[in-house]
Amino acid sequence: MQRSNVGTLNFYRDSKGNEIDIIYEMGRDVYPIEVKAGATVANEFFKNIRNFFKIYPHTPYGGALIYGGKEPQLRTDIKVFTVWMIEEMIENIK
Incomplete structure (x- = not known):
């Protein structure tokens, strides 16, 4: 049986307003993910x-x-x- 990446999803926001939309936690490791609706990538993203x-x-x-x-x-x-x-992104976290 093959085991897939299974993690916990959270978000991050501190008292200064810094935030991350999704924190994918895998044990002690984390993978921060931002989600933007724009069709063009901007540096501010x-x-x-x-x-x-x-x-x-x-x-x-x-x-x-x-x-x-x-x-x-x-x-x-x-x-x-x-x-x-998104599915490909999760599969590539190794």
């Missing part, structure tokens, strides 16, 4: 994830952005997925 990396540096899988566009991208340590690629 990465702000919250980069702030989270400063607060919680133990993110061995990096982070992800899900957006309303059509093309996946890779930005240093943040992978950009389309909304139709």
